[in-house]
Amino acid sequence: MSDYKVNKSEKEWKAQLSDEEYRVLRKKGTEYPHTGKYNLHFENGDYHCKACNAKLFESEHKFESGCGWPSFDKAVEGAITYIRDTSHGMIRTETICANCGSHLGHVFEDGPQETTGQRYCINSVSIDFDAKKG
Numbered sequence: 001m002s003d004y005k006v007n008k009s010e011k012e013w014k015a016q017l018s019d020e021e022y023r024v025l026r027k028k029g030t031e032y033p034h035t036g037k038y039n040l041h042f043e044n045g046d047y048h049c050k051a052c053n054a055k056l057f058e059s060e061h062k063f064e065s066g067c068g069w070p071s072f073d074k075a076v077e078g079a080i081t082y083i084r085d086t087s088h089g090m091i092r093t094e095t096i097c098a099n100c101g102s103h104l105g106h107v108f109e110d111g112p113q114e115t116t117g118q119r120y121c122i123n124s125v126s127i128d129f130d131a132k133k134g
Helices: 010-016 019-025
Strands: 045-049 055-058 080-085 092-097 103-108 119-122 127-131
Touching: 010 019, 019 103, 055 119, 080 103
Parallel strands: none
Antiparallel strands: 045 055, 045 127, 080 092, 092 103, 103 119
């Protein structure tokens, strides 16, 4: 199958995920900009992979980039695998969950310069949010 900790057949992924989640997470789709529920979401907590629940991002690294997708300047160490993406006539860096291999979005070098300079552009449908209490 693969080298990921979470391995499922396409049939199992289809049974677990909604059609839109499957299209984005497993088929490398993209949700429309400014439509995702986490785009303008700024509560305190952690963002996890929608497919396997691995922790990916912390709320203190989320920022408003204006791009239409949730943006983070830093991922949890070891949570993301990076893949060169030459689709759509561009050279980009795809971000996938290191735990299950699901597509999350892309990372760009146009983020806040006062922090990491990175902008993780992530599909809302690829993530879930776990609020921190207190």
